[in-house]
Amino acid sequence: MKNKKKWIAVAILAVILILVSIFWYYSYVTQDQVAEKNAAIIKAKQSAGLVSTTQTWKSVWDQVYWVVQGKNAQNENIMVWVPFQKVEGQPNVPAADNSGVHTELLKNGVDEQKMTAIIQQQLPGAKIVRLQPSVFNGEYVWQLFYDDGSHHYYTFYRFSDGVATGVKYTLPNN
Template identity: 45%
Template sequence: MKKKTKWILLSVSGVLLLLLGLQLYYSYVMKDTWNEERMAILAAKQHGQLVSSDKTYKSVWGEDNNYWVVSGKDKDNQVRMVWVKFTDDNVPVEGADAVQSVLLNTGMSEAVMRDQIRNEMPGAVIKRLLPGMYEGEYAWQLQYENNGQRGYRFYRFQDGNAIGNDIILPNQ
């Protein structure tokens, strides 16, 4: 075998081993999150009237405020949002108030919220918008940047009204 061919094979093998190592590391790091997500979807299907899930969101805001929100369709093909409360040990809470299911048409969808935010804050950049829980209410959590300031704003899921004041992050 020529020296050049040997180096090419060794280089390709090294790159493949590196890619395999990166994939294994990524899987190891993400397995707990993927397991939580599976538990949230299972709880949403068992207790939240979902038959299919479309999207999942993880929302953690303060102590005792760890939720996975699962959107999907129920047996009547209506879109639902299901809030699944988790413990600090990252397992679903047991009990009657652990899973709450709400028809999306009784609240504000993500698209409607994005339009509302663009109208309220025309120059703002939406960094992230996800459903969660804030001050005991179902909410949309907005992370935004506007005029060089970064902040959070919470909107009530039911009617889209702001909850409390904006939380402005210090400039870095």
């Protein structure tokens, strides 16, 4: 009986050790991403008057941007595009000056819900894999990654009015 209790205790300790190790590994792997996200939020608060954050996205199309959605001091919903610079061997850092930081009131553009409705109307039957704000060819856009059943595509819609930019990239099938 003592031997059975001993093995149960060893098994429980082994499971706990494995779970703690997985948590530590996950924390280690995501630490750069978390550091970038936090730096983007701080930069958005300093440069754009962001008071609270509701959502963040990382965009890596033309250049690395973090897009932060939240509220300003007037309690208006805003989107802030924060450009980042690549630093070899370290997490990316926000651009030093504020000239690249772009802020838009959400009411002056197309929000995610409206953009989803526009996409569903224009691309019926397409499965939206990911929709996120981005920068494409110097323009603030919604970047859509979708599947139509035969291929995966990237396409872009202007943030300001939800109109397609006319650029579509088809990913090859496996």
